[in-house]
Amino acid sequence: MTQTTQQQEKLDVSSDTVLDVRNLSTQFRTQAGVIKAVDNVSFNVKEGEVLAIVGESGCGKSVSALSVMRLVPTPPGEITDGQVLFGGQDLLQLSNDEMRQVRGGQIGMIFQEPMTSLNPVMTIGAQIAEPLMIHKRLSKEVALDRAEELLISVGISDARLKMGDYPHQMSGGQRQRVMIAIAMSCEPKLLIADEATTALDVTVQAQILELLIKVTQESRTALIIITHNLGIVARYADRVNVMYAGKLRESGSAIDVYKKSAHPYTVGLLNSVPNLMASTEGKLDSIEGEIPDLGNLPSGCAFEPRCTFAQDRCRDEDPLLHEVSVEHIAACWEAEKVQGSK
Amino acid sequence: MTELSTSEEATTPRASRFNMPDWLIGLLRHKLSVFGLLVIFFSTFVALTASVIAPYDPLQQDYEKLLNPPSLQHWIGNDYLGRDVMSRLIHGTQISLTVGLLSVIIAAVIGVPLGILAAFYGGWIDATIMRFIDAKMAIPGLMLSMLLLLTLGGSVMTVSFALGFGLSSAQSRLIRSQALSVKEREYFQAARAMGVSNFKLMFVHMLPNSIQPVIVQASLGVGFAILGEAGLSFLGLGVTPPTPTWGNMLSLAFDNLRSAPHLMYPPGIAIVLVVISFSFVGDGLRDVLDPRLRGKI
C-alpha cells in the first residue's frame, strides 16, 4: 500500500464526498483456510447522502463497514489492501490513537443487537456522555446535560428520568434509540447503521429507520444503511450498492437499481421481497441455491450457479464492474439482457 | 466431492474391524488427557499389584537403616523406622486410589438422587433439599470429615464416606441445574403428559440427560478426594497407622524435615501427579461431552 504520489493524486475527490473507499480487501485466516470476506470493493458516500449496502448474510457488507472503522478483530482478520479516504486522510494509514479519535468523533456506528450492545452496568446517561467527554472534551456535567438533550432528540420521553436507567430497563427499540444518540452525539460526518433494525419488531423497525433518516438529514450527516432487506430501504436510499460473496456486484441510484437492475442477483433480491399488495397465491420467490463457500470461490462469477441468465462465459471469467449507464455500474456479462428483462 | 469419497472407501481396505467410539477419539486428541490417562492406568496397575511389585514389606522395620538416603537396595531410601519408602509409596497408592474412587461413588450415590428429586418436585421439597446442601457446604470440608471420623473411627470405608458426603454437595447442585433445564424440554413434558410414572420420569428421562457434567465433576472429584484423604492422614485422622498412606508419609517427612528432607518428595510428587492427571482427564471429558463441541470433533 504505497501511498506517496498515489495519495497526492487521488486525494482530489469531489468536495462533498465524505467517504471514499477504494479497492478495499479484507480477509480472515481460519482453520479452514483464508476467507476473502471483502474483495476489491470500492464505493463512496457524499455529504447528506443515504447509501444502502445490501446483500445476504456473509456477503461482506458488515465486514466492509467494520474495515472502514478498523474494528475488524485482527488476529483472524486483516485488511490486506485498499484505501479508506475520509476527511483528507487514509484511515488505514492512521495510527491507533489517531483512528480512535475518528471513531465516535467523526464516524458513528450502530450495530444489530440492541440487547447486548450497551454496557449493562453503566447508566444510559453515562454511556451517551462518554464519547462527548472523550471527543468534545466536555466536563461531566455539561456532557450529561447534552446527553439528556440527545435522548429527547431521539424520541425518548422522560429523558431526565431515563438518564439514570440501566439498559436492561429499556426495550429493544428504546435501546436502539440510545445507540443512535450515542453515535450522533459528537456530530459525526458519517453514520454507519449495520443491520440496525434487523433484531427489532417489525413495527419498531419503521420507527427506528425514520428516526435514523430524520436525525441524519437534519445535520447533513452521510448515512450508510447496511441490510439484507431491500424492502426497507426502498423509500429512503439515494444510492444502493449490492454485494455478493465479498464483491460489489451493482451500484447506482436507488431508482436505477430498483427499476433498471443490471445484475441477476439484484433481480432475485427484489423478487423475493414480499409485496403486501400482491396476491398470496403461489410460492414466495426465492433465489435457488446457496451462498458459496468464501474460502473456496470459483474462478468465474461467484453467482453463476444460482443465476438464471448464466452463460458459459460466466463460469470461466469473473465479470468486472462496468458502466451500464450514467453512474450505474454492474458486474455481469449479461447486464443488458438483465435490464431488458424487467 | 461426494463421489470421490465413496470410491475411495470402496477401494481402500479397512485396516481393522475395531471402530473407536467417538468419545474415545475425542479424548485421545487431547494430549494432556492422554498423559492423565496414562498416569491413572499406571497408578491403578501399581495399586492392584502392590503386594507383588513392592520390593519390601512396607511395615518391616530395619533399625540399621534409619533415615537412609536413596541407595541401591532402597531406591527412595528409608524412613525413621527404617522402612522402605518405595514399598510404602506403592502400598499407599492402593489407599489413595481406593479412597478416591469410593468417595466419588458415594458422592454420586448421595448427591445425584437428591439433586434429581429437588429438580423434579420443586417447591418446598426443592427448597429444603437445597438448604440441606447449603448446610453441608457451610461446614468446612475438613471439619466435616473430622467430625464424622471422630464418631465412626478411621478406616478406608469411613474416610471414603466422610469425603464422599462432603463431595456430594457439588454433584447435587450440578445435576439439579441440569435436570431443571431438562424439565423444560419438550420430550420431558411429553412423557409427563403421557402419564409416565414419576420414578421413570426422574431416572429414565431426567437422569441420563443431566449426567454429563456430573461425570466431569466426578473425575475432578477423585482428585479432591485424594487431596482430602492426604490431608486427613497428614493430621493423623484418617486411615490408622502403620498402614502407609501418602498423607501420613508426608506427616512423617515433616517430622524429620531437617534430617531427611528427601522423604517429602515421593509422596508429594505422587499426589500432585495423580491429582493433576484426574484434572486433565476431567478437562478432556468436558470438552468431549460438551454437545456443542461434539459436532466439530
Added chain:
Amino acid sequence: MTRFLLNRLGQAIIVFLMVSAMVFGALRILPEDPIYSIVGVDSEGYTPAQVAKMKADYGLDKPLPVQYVNWLADFVVGDWGNSFQNGLPVTRMIKRKLPFTIQLALGALVIGVVFGISTGVVAALKRNTKWDAIATSSAMVALALPEFWLALVLILFFSVYLDLLPVFGSALIWQDPAFAIKSSILPWVALGIGGAATLMRQSRSSMLETMGEDFIRTARSKGVPERVVIIQHALRNSLLPVVTILGLRIGRIIGGAIIIEVMFAIPGIGQMSVTALTKADYPVIMAITMISSLTIIIANLITDLAYSYIDPRIRYA
C-alpha cells in the same frame, strides 16, 4: 430488594439451624454414650452413681432432641460449655485463639484475591501468549498441590536451607508486627496459593467472555481509549461473578487453615480443633465447627447481597 434481603436472611437462618442439627447429629450417630470420653471407656475410678451424676450434670441423661435444643439454645446465647479436657469455658479458649486464625485467614485471602485476580485479568488480555500459558499451567499445578506439601516445600527452602524465615511460633500483628509478618509469610502463601489459582482461572475466563461481548465493540466504536475499555467496561462486568466465588473461598481457607496451623504451630482455633478431636473434646469441637460454619454462612450472605447490590440488573430488577 428488601424482599430479597429478607428472603436471603431467612434462608441463612434455616441453613444455620440445619448445620447445628448436622453437627450435633454427627457426633451422636453412634449409640455410644459420650460420657465415656470423659470418664474413660471402663469408667475406672468412678462409681456408677458418680457416672450417673456426671451424666446429669452434662445433661446427657435427657432424650436426644431435648439435648439438641438445650445445646442450641445455649449456643445462641453464648454459652458454649466447658472443655472436656481442662474444664475451661470454651468461649474463653476460643477468644484467645481466634485472632491468630483470623490473621492467617485474612492474609491468605488477600494474597489469593490480589494475585489471583490480577494474574487472571492479565492472562485474559494476553491470551495465547506465553504469559497466559505460564499462568494457566501454574494455576493447574497449584490446584493439584496439597497445601501442606506446598508448605513443606516452602519450609524446606526458606527455613531449612535459606534460614530466612522461622517455622514455628507466631505473633499477632498488633502486638509484634515484625515477627508477626515474618512468621506469617510462609503460612499466608501456603494457604493463599490455592485461592489465587482458583480466582485466576475464574477471572480469566470471566474476562475473556466479557471481552467478546457486543458492548465492548460498541465502546471501541465510540473511540473510547483501550485502557478505559478494559477498566470501565470490561472489568466492571467481568468481576461480578468473581465476587460470588469469594464466599466459597472463605470456606476452603478455613478448612486449609487447620492443617497450616498445625504445621506452623500457630495457636489458632484450627490447631485447637485437631487437639480437641484427638481427645474427643465434644464441646470444643462443636463450638469451633459452629462458628466456622457461621462465618461461612455470613460470608456467603454478604457476597450475595453485595453482588445483588453491585449488579444493576438485580438491584433494579
